[in-house]
Amino acid sequence: MKKFLKIFAVVLLIVFVYLRIEIYPQLDLISGFSAKSVASGHFIDNRSLETIQKGDNDIPKVDWATNEIDENRKFTTSKVYGLKARKAIYREGLGATLINDDFEVNKPYNVPKRIFLKNSLPYPFGNNNPIDTVFATIDYAKLQKAVENAFDKEGEKNKRTRSVVVIYKNKLIAEKYASGFTATSKILGWSMTKSITATYFGILQKQGKIDIMKPAPIAEWKNDERKNITINDLLHMNSGLEWEESYTKISDATKMLFTAEDMTQPQIDKPLVGKPNNSWNYSSGTTNLLSGILRKQFKTHQEYLDFWYSSLFDKIGMNSALVEVDMAGNFVGSSYGWATTRDWAKFGLLYLNEGHWNGEQIFDSSWAKYVATPTNGSNGKYGGQFWLNAGGKFPDVPRDMFYCSGFQGQMVAIFPSHDLVVVRMGLSEAFDFNAFLRDVVASLEK
Structure with missing residues (x-):
């Protein structure tokens, strides 16, 4: 029994040392990635926390983090098993920024001035609906199959394609989105x-x-x-x-x-x-x-x-x-x-x-x-x-x-x-x- 306890103690010590040397220093990066990802996905593309955690942050180690969103103050906080809390703030026009404790959140900031395109042209040279164009040289059945094959079948999670757009001779000829994504995502x-x-x-x-x-x-x-x-x-x-x-x-x-x-x-x-x-x-x-x-x-x-x-x-x-x-x-x-x-x-x-x-x-x-x-x-x-x-x-x-x-x-x-x-x-x-x-x-x- 004593021999077993000694072996167990040595193994426990090795695990502790590994966690302290290899894993603990990474926690800042893990919680930082998670906080930034949640802030950007939520405030830029209006994704829910659940959607982001299941579809953006479900990668090794990042999925260790737990996340919270403050809707009113527009920031997110992430921790890994309660450790290494990191915060990201969202500012309209600048997106989400991962910040540290020294960052002055109430400090005035500049925002890019935008001039949104307004013309009567269809997509892609304008933002109106694209014109349906049929090219005699395109095998549309082949094209549709190529695009379809880029996406997972129902229940699969291998290819994980979210969207495909194909433009030929300045015309939109194919477009497809995974569930939950659209042309405005x-x-x-x-x-x-x-x-x-x-x-x-x-x-x-x-x-x-x-x-x-x-x-x-x-x-x-x-x-x-x-x-x-x-x-x-x-x-x-x-x-x-x-x-x-x-x-x-x-x-x-x-x-x-x-x-x-x-x-x-x-x-x-x-x-x-x-x-x-x-x-x-x-x-x-x-x-x-x-x-x-x-x-x-x-x-x-x-x-x-x-x-x-x-x-x-x-x-x-x-x-x-x-x-x-x-x-x-x-x-x-x-x-x-x-x-x-x-x-x-x-x-x-x-x-x-x-x-x-x-x-x-x-x-x-x-x-x-x-x-x-x-x-x-x-x-x-x-x-x-x-x-x-x-x-x-x-x-x-x-x-x-x-x-x-x-x-x-x-x-x-x-x-x-x-x-x-x-x-x-x-x-x-x-x-x-x-x-x-x-x-x-x-x-x-x-």
């Missing part, structure tokens, strides 16, 4: 937001207000070897700076998203571990640094906030679009962009049409080619804050496809050779994009 794009952030550099470049080939305007780098890193290097995720991008543990990315007050800073503080323009490394910190560089282009914070909407979202009628901010008022350009599926498709269509929209050139056509050109060291996988199929990641899909990609399988896929945009929003990284996109493309070749 706003869905988080996660890292698809990176492609949005990059677009503002293309817009400023067209306006003659920025030269992306010049060194990044970072004061902390002026007196060391990082001074040669250009904005172009940052746009290509090819700065050579140290960064760990992992969402299954405490990493640079998770610490930034769930503990940093100013998310533009973490990448700035990292040392050079590679050679600029020759050391591709995917980094959400880099994209938030780019958001900070954008902020420096304007004299006031209000101008920075307004620019993201007036120059792009409201210009092309992405009226549902919202990019959330951090505690310092920076747009979280790496991860926190929301929009309806139709509006995500508009963004893809803008790139399909090489920046041209309703008679106006939003960015130069060369910019669309720039973001879709492989960067050094990426093996054809990455361009300018867009992912590419140039290296054949999806073997049965055209190689000229480039796409926005986000956590849990968000995608806006652009096919220049087929005059096609395909959007899939969902909750599963295991979704078979190769088969889905292959079948959609095949339906156009009747």
Whole structure:
């Protein structure tokens, strides 16, 4: 009996040490993720707490958290087994922000000014009902089957697709939503937001207000070897700076998203571990640094906030679009962009049409080619804050496809050779994009 008790005590001690060293430090991130997810889903898309817990937060460890919503004061609180309480607040126009105890909730704040598109055009170039268009070259039975196959059958929870929109030759040809979602549902794009952030550099470049080939305007780098890193290097995720991008543990990315007050800073503080323009490394910190560089282009914070909407979202009628901010008022350009599926498709269509929209050139056509050109060291996988199929990641899909990609399988896929945009929003990284996109493309070749 004594021997058993000794063994039991040792096992208990090992478990305690493991929990203390491995799990306890993660609780801040778990409750932080949960609080932010609940605040955003509830206040941006009007989802119930039950819906969010069962359909957004039902991922390993995050489902440990318990959550509360304060409707009147518009904030959420999350804890893990009663520990590590975290709070996220919602502010109209800025979305939800995960905050710490030092954040002044009653401090005045700026809000982006919106100008909502009003014209008589049907979707996608307006916001009126799309015109039914029949193309003789499309096998609609094949297309319908491809779209249907993207969704789970009743009772299943494998593919977890929430929505699909397909645009061909500037016309909506297919659209489907899972139960509980509609054309007006706003869905988080996660890292698809990176492609949005990059677009503002293309817009400023067209306006003659920025030269992306010049060194990044970072004061902390002026007196060391990082001074040669250009904005172009940052746009290509090819700065050579140290960064760990992992969402299954405490990493640079998770610490930034769930503990940093100013998310533009973490990448700035990292040392050079590679050679600029020759050391591709995917980094959400880099994209938030780019958001900070954008902020420096304007004299006031209000101008920075307004620019993201007036120059792009409201210009092309992405009226549902919202990019959330951090505690310092920076747009979280790496991860926190929301929009309806139709509006995500508009963004893809803008790139399909090489920046041209309703008679106006939003960015130069060369910019669309720039973001879709492989960067050094990426093996054809990455361009300018867009992912590419140039290296054949999806073997049965055209190689000229480039796409926005986000956590849990968000995608806006652009096919220049087929005059096609395909959007899939969902909750599963295991979704078979190769088969889905292959079948959609095949339906156009009747």
